[in-house]
Amino acid sequence: MKLKNDWPKYYKKDVVSHYCPGCGHGIVHRIVAELLEEMQVGERAICVNPAGCAVLAYLYFDIDMLESAHGRGTAMATGIKRARPDLFVFTYQGDGDLSAIGTAETIHSANRGEHITVIFINNAVYGMTGGQMAPTTLIGQETTTSPLGRNPALEGYPLHITDLVATFRGVIYAERVSLDGPAGVTRTKKAIRNAFQTQIDGLGYSIVEILSACPTNWKMSPVDSFSWIKNEMTREYTPGVLTDKRGDKK
Amino acid sequence: MAQKTGKCTVMVKSESCKGCSLCIEFCKSGKLVLSDKLNKMGYRYAEPVEDTACTGCMICTSICPDLVIEVYDE
Amino acid sequence: MNKVFISGNHAFAEAAIRAGCSCYFGYPITPQNELGEYMANHLVNNGGVFLQSESETAAINMVIGASSTGARVMTSSSSPGISLKQEGISFLAGFELPAVIVNVMRGGPGLGNIAPAQGDYFQATRGGGHGDYRTPVLAPGSVQEIADLTFEAFSIADRYRTPVMILGDGMMGQMKEPVVFPDFVKDLPEKEWALKGRGTGKSRYMASLILDPLEMERHNWKLMRKYGEIEKNEVRYESFMTDDADIIVIAYGTAARIAKGAIKRARGDGIRAGLIRPITLWPFPKKVLLDFASHISRFIVFEMSTGQMLEDVQLAIAGKAEIAFHGRPGGVIPTPAEFARYIYRENQKLKK
Structure with a gap:
């Protein structure tokens, strides 16, 4: 018998993650680990992981890792990449980290066209702190701090930060994918591959936003969570390539 | 635990499985079910069904957030 | 160079x-x-x-x-x-x-x-x-x-x-x-x-x-x-005219420069003042101050603040000598003449 799915080289062996059942982080972690291997960048990669559920990502990724303060990932990544342009640098951030407390760092690193890749997990809530409202929370979505559902009159509208940065000239590749089933896995892997290749080719900044399940804080089963992404989240956040300037740069 | 049928063999590392059931939901062959037993973490885990063919499509391994599924060619 | x-x-x-x-x-x-x-x-x-x-x-x-x-x-x-x-x-x-x-x-x-x-x-x-x-x-x-x-x-x-x-x-x-x-x-x-x-x-x-x-x-x-x-x-400090001093001023940075001018004036009038200038503020030069406290009874802390290093001097001297404080906060730059007057005043108290 031959094993068809080898354990990814850059994923630590036989760990059981702290993520809840059905959490999208595990799937994205595996995809990233596979791509680091397939694209042969794992040896020179540094991942900046966030404060949030993925704060312990260094227990899973078997590459050099730097933990960031909440929201500061792209500033740290900027420091790494500027000091060592030969390294492959990516951040892994959630929606609270990237689009609330780290908005300034996100926007300015993108606008400077830093040669980094941002993996952006959008699950429309603060996960690790227990399901509070995020900038990305959908209108009407109930969270612990919007118990009656997000009301735009009080709490504003869902923030489309990836659409925003995609308008910047320094952002070479931006895509939003919906991790809502097997096809979503394939699309996510393809998008991250394009984003990584953008950096490998020395073209500039790339970002992939992944609509990702948080069954625990959504108070749904994992299977229902995947349906909710497909039926509700994608209505607010349309998946697709938001900008692709790779052709202009080459 | 290995269950052999048809073309491929599916194995689930039951002690690492959190029972999220995504593999069960998306498997087109109905090869996986949730066990009645609990693992040490207290989860009902996914397990392969005997006498159901696995086509080796790898959807279960691609959707599993915990890397607990292994698929083998015959 | x-x-x-x-x-x-x-x-x-x-x-x-x-x-x-x-x-x-x-x-x-x-x-x-x-x-x-x-x-x-x-x-x-x-x-x-x-x-x-x-x-x-x-x-x-x-x-x-x-x-x-x-x-x-x-x-x-x-x-x-x-x-x-x-x-x-x-x-x-x-x-x-x-x-x-x-x-x-x-x-x-x-x-x-x-x-x-x-x-x-x-x-x-x-x-x-x-x-x-x-x-x-x-x-x-x-x-x-x-x-x-x-x-x-x-x-x-x-x-x-x-x-x-x-x-x-x-x-x-x-x-x-x-x-x-x-x-x-x-x-x-x-x-x-x-x-x-x-x-x-x-x-x-x-x-x-x-x-x-x-x-x-x-x-x-x-x-x-x-x-x-x-x-x-790593403790570093400068001693300035402290060998025969009766009064020790403690000041750092710009305040220490002003203090040196004031001390020179005071010395011109026969007041034996000296300066300890901490170069490392942390670690603070505690030991040298404690050593001086064994034979000097009057210390003056001089800062361009309302008295912050003052607390480190108090901790270092641990009640063994009197500590006076002169400070000008808020961006005011005191003059050597102003601080010299303060030294004269403290010197008067010493004689009583």
Whole structure:
């Protein structure tokens, strides 16, 4: 018998993650680990992981890792990449980290066209702190701090930060994918591959936003969570390539 | 635990499985079910069904957030 | 190298470049803008990285990123901006990453003003950010010393893997003096702990999150042992006319320069005053003050604040002598004549 799915080289062996059942982080972690291997960048990669559920990502990724303060990932990544342009640098951030407390760092690193890749997990809530409202929370979505559902009159509208940065000239590749089933896995892997290749080719900044399940804080089963992404989240956040300037740069 | 049928063999590392059931939901062959037993973490885990063919499509391994599924060619 | 006539802000930058600093990240704020501007020219011409960040918060996090790769890194700011950097300084301490942070202090609190002041002493010497840590703090008293201490700050930072703060003020930053710079550092040793991609070896991570309280406690004690070593090895101060002194003035930075002028005046009138000028504010030169307290009954602390270093002097002397305080906060620069009058007054009390 031959094993068809080898354990990814850059994923630590036989760990059981702290993520809840059905959490999208595990799937994205595996995809990233596979791509680091397939694209042969794992040896020179540094991942900046966030404060949030993925704060312990260094227990899973078997590459050099730097933990960031909440929201500061792209500033740290900027420091790494500027000091060592030969390294492959990516951040892994959630929606609270990237689009609330780290908005300034996100926007300015993108606008400077830093040669980094941002993996952006959008699950429309603060996960690790227990399901509070995020900038990305959908209108009407109930969270612990919007118990009656997000009301735009009080709490504003869902923030489309990836659409925003995609308008910047320094952002070479931006895509939003919906991790809502097997096809979503394939699309996510393809998008991250394009984003990584953008950096490998020395073209500039790339970002992939992944609509990702948080069954625990959504108070749904994992299977229902995947349906909710497909039926509700994608209505607010349309998946697709938001900008692709790779052709202009080459 | 290995269950052999048809073309491929599916194995689930039951002690690492959190029972999220995504593999069960998306498997087109109905090869996986949730066990009645609990693992040490207290989860009902996914397990392969005997006498159901696995086509080796790898959807279960691609959707599993915990890397607990292994698929083998015959 | 020949003497050059140069401002304090430029001297910080030039000395850093000579110390092998290869990355500078900062955000404009008066009265230290000339430092970043100098880096934008000279560091870049020297093959280094200059980046004007979107905020002080971003700058200190860029410092963390660059330092994690083993580079010698600097950032600078002035009081309000240093407050913004405190989050990152706490992380530098937790990660045990070296960096040099310059604070060209101005009047506060809040936006305050852009005049020289010494109101950030507590913030600098007590850690400043959250958590149980210390930061070595160097306080230059001349532009020459700015050059020498900036150069030295990078060695201290690397030796102990700690952020080091240099505490100047608007006067120190803006004034020009003749300086002889140290030679360029050559061949810095490789930092084996740095992140550089795992290559074919084992992966590494830097994290300040330690969820297990016992493990966190161990990390805290490890840091404290390091701070103990720094306290043992790195205390620096200058003694000025203290051999025969009846009164000891304690002042640092700009205030110490003013104090020297006042002491010379007082000496002209037969008052035997001397100065202890702490060069390291943390670790504080406690022992020398305690030694003086065995035979000197009167100390005067002189600061451009409402009395912050005063508390360190009180702790050092531990009630063994009287401590008087004279301070001018808010960006007021006291004159030597003004402070000399204060020394005369204290001398009168001594005779009673």
